[in-house]
Amino acid sequence: MTATARVETSDLQGAQRLLAAISRSFETKVVGQARLRETLLIGLMTGGHILLESVPGLAKTTAAQTLADTVSAQFHRIQCTPDLLPSDIVGTQIYDAAKGVFSTQLGPVHANLVLLDEINRSSAKTQSAMLEAMQERQTSIGGVVYPLPDPFLVLATQNPIEQEGTYVLPEAQMDRFMLKDVLDYPDPAEEAEVIRRIDAGVFLAEAKQTAVADLEDVRKLQALTHRVYIDPAIVRYIVGLVYVTRHAEQYIDPQLAEYIEFGASPRASIAFSQAARALALLNGRDHVIPEDVKSLAHRVLRHRIILGFAAVAEQVRVETVIDAVLGSVQTP
CATH class of the missing domain: 3.40.50.300 (P-loop containing nucleotide triphosphate hydrolases)
Structure with a gap:
């Protein structure tokens, strides 16, 4: 990639x-x-x-x-x-x-x-x-x-x-x-x-x-x-974030993990890599850094992580879940 x-x-x-x-x-x-x-x-x-x-x-x-x-x-x-x-x-x-x-x-x-x-x-x-x-x-x-x-x-x-x-x-x-x-x-x-x-x-x-x-x-x-260059370590970071959305119970607060019905598809990883390249260029760089990925996390994942009825009933925002996912994966 x-x-x-x-x-x-x-x-x-x-x-x-x-x-x-x-x-x-x-x-x-x-x-x-x-x-x-x-x-x-x-x-x-x-x-x-x-x-x-x-x-x-x-x-x-x-x-x-x-x-x-x-x-x-x-x-x-x-x-x-x-x-x-x-x-x-x-x-x-x-x-x-x-x-x-x-x-x-x-x-x-x-x-x-x-x-x-x-x-x-x-x-x-x-x-x-x-x-x-x-x-x-x-x-x-x-x-x-x-x-x-x-x-x-x-x-x-x-x-x-x-x-x-x-x-x-x-x-x-x-x-x-x-x-x-x-x-x-x-x-x-x-x-x-x-x-x-x-x-x-x-x-x-x-x-x-x-x-x-x-x-x-x-x-x-x-x-x-x-x-725009994207280092293999950044690619692994992106894939790791998306992976956690599918296996959240192993990585984030179990109560938050229970709200997730479906995690993000591979299109999320593709979107991360493409959008991060564009953001790097917007910021005058020829390479992607982890902060590019982090700043895009809400925009890439908020419509791809599907929360269940319990999250709606308890007014749990998808952005809260995304922040937990970001905190669970080590930044390269």
Whole structure:
């Protein structure tokens, strides 16, 4: 799992300049939310899909649109509702009566960056339509396969407050999201800054974000991320963390271990290694350190460790279990 080629100093410096420019452009419209910016950049650099959870109004849509504009990416937003059909996402065949033939109309998933807003409001059938797109990077319409654009990134959001008319995402689909981030409210100073920028017209439709990069720059960043060095000791540390989630009773407080119904799959180890490489590059390094893995633990594991009913009843948070797992494995 180690990289095949080390990152040259000139490439590292170029990546730093590009990432700094993207971050500055992002921050002109998105106030605060530093971890959200980091999470979205990790997704962009790895091609891994992101699940965002928060109450409404915390700039998820603004962040996705701003990131797409910043890197000249095609952006589509899909508002998920119970009556949304799979064809509304992937596309369908339309009959042309004048010509007597069917033509294919591609759906909004055919974009570089796709925002699935309130994904848990769509039916299980519609949610499953996204699986092929997310995993295989293609869709099938009328027996014909249509590749998705490169790069391709799905950002899905869900609202944890109102559960009426929602459908719980199946574990198989949750596992396909590289990271799950939970957003917090802004502090008073940040909220005041949002109001100031609204008054200044920053968020008006005509005030479109100026691109500071293009899709070729994104592809180069992705290739560079893959070359970031990850030591075998770090790989063993990652695998050890994921292993503990499956055999928790042997390593953490037995009472906490009883709350776990299912541990994380090997996709967690893959997500750790890919995201840690991206985080190292974001921090100006050509190699992964244990702190990269630790800072990603909540985002990688919170949607992969399945807690039982007792944990819900006793209000035990999955982050508490993850912290116990981190404390049980020796840092290399």
